[in-house]
Amino acid sequence: MSDKGYTLEEIAQSIGATVSGNAACRVFAINTIQDASEGEIAFLSNPKYQSYLKSTKASAVILLQELADSCPVNALVMDNPYLGFAKVAQLLDTTPSQTPGIHPSAVIDSTADVDPTASVGANAVIESNVTIGRNVQIASGCVIGQDSSIGDDSRLFANVSLYHGVVIGKRAIIHGGTVIGSDGFGFANEAGVWIKIPQLGNVVIGDDFECGANCTIDRGAINDTIIGDGVKLDNMCHLAHNAEFGDHSAMAAYSGVAGSSKVGKYCTISGRVSVLGHIELADGVHVTAGSQVSKSLEKGAYSSGTPLMPNREWKRNVTRLRQLDEIARTMKRLEKRLAELESEKDDE
Known part of the structure; x- marks a missing residue:
């Protein structure tokens, strides 16, 4: 209070x-x-x-x-x-702020540029050629990989990890356990053996970004993974390699965007939504909870998935779903026969 x-x-x-x-x-x-x-x-x-x-x-x-x-x-x-x-x-926010300064147990490379107004918590690690802006708060246990940068007035809560080359804009808020810049899922198959594809891109995030706890944002395979200004991610969200997430879009918990897909500006993605790879959501797309997005979408609201119902009713519906293919074939036969009968009637 x-x-x-x-x-x-x-x-x-x-x-x-x-x-x-x-x-x-x-x-x-x-x-x-x-x-x-x-x-x-x-x-x-x-x-x-x-x-x-x-x-x-x-x-x-x-x-x-x-x-x-x-x-x-x-x-x-x-x-x-x-x-x-x-x-x-x-x-009236009561979230405590860190005390400015660098904790004695923090490890900071001599080539890192840490603004004097920044605060770095206990056991944090800041690697070579990192740039930390004004009033940045880095909590205990964070690891900032080499060649990364964090913009002014940003805040990283405990145990956030940024891999090498990650760029974070101004006024970001990143909650505990989030990992940004880890390798994307890239492998080629050679006679049944998976061959790793090194992920050579980075992650570039705009201003006023916020993500919840335990999110993962993969670095690009070749090009960068890009997140725009004002983006908001809930806890446990995943953006895969080369994904793009447009300005002021938001995504709720347990949702993910697969590799090389693009989410436009001012989109909302509800909880437990899967956006498949290599597709594009236009500006102003809104996807409701539990949906699977398997194709590119124009502006509008979209839903998929099965709503909750009594178990016995759900079992009956699943049985009918399995019969749909046969029902469709039967309908085609009936339509063909009806057309034949109408033709015969016209000939009389």
Whole structure:
């Protein structure tokens, strides 16, 4: 919880909202509308939680204009309460920052260029010819491979590994356990024996990138793997070698993009989606959870996969699915016979 807190007037100016109630009311933390108490601010963006509004104990609620009159406490009124929540959460963020400076146990090559404002945690390793920008925070156990660079104001949490030649833009946030620049899956087969193809490209990432924990981003086989500005990846996502991920696109957990595929700008890929290799998603493609993308897509929303259903019903449907080929052949025979009968009728 923030010791300082903010008045509702200060918050309203920061997030673009209008105060309804006591503008001098001070809040110190954010909470859900059903669990918030005095000194906390809540938000209401999903109608399913509207029933909690009348009984909330929050000091203030971020909500739509149409709900302001029915709010029993102070309100911050705006068109997009969820966006307001995001901005207030940034104001009240309690994630601790690293202390500037270099921990005595860190190992930094003499050829590395580490800005004096950067912080490097315990047991971190920074190899030769690495460039670390202003205010970069590198947590304990990180390894930054040779010839890599990290832009200003970026933050790497514990145990992030960057292989050689990786380029990270400004204001990146990379969570623990993520590996960037590992080899892509490249092998040639010689008489049943797999021959490794060295991965000669790099990974180049734009500004304002964020990825969750335990993501893997492969280096390119020949050309670079490229990630644009403003890209957001959830935990446990995978981008394979030579993949391209366009500006301001986002991908949820357990999803992956196979080698040499391109995802356009402003795309959203939901959880557990597989994008197969060597295809292209245009700008503004939206893929729902559990889908398999097997061909290039134009702008729009797409779904695949089987929705949840009772097990007995699912078994019946699977049985019918196995019969589809035979049903199709039967339909063709019937259509042909019907055409023959209609022809005979016309001849009479």
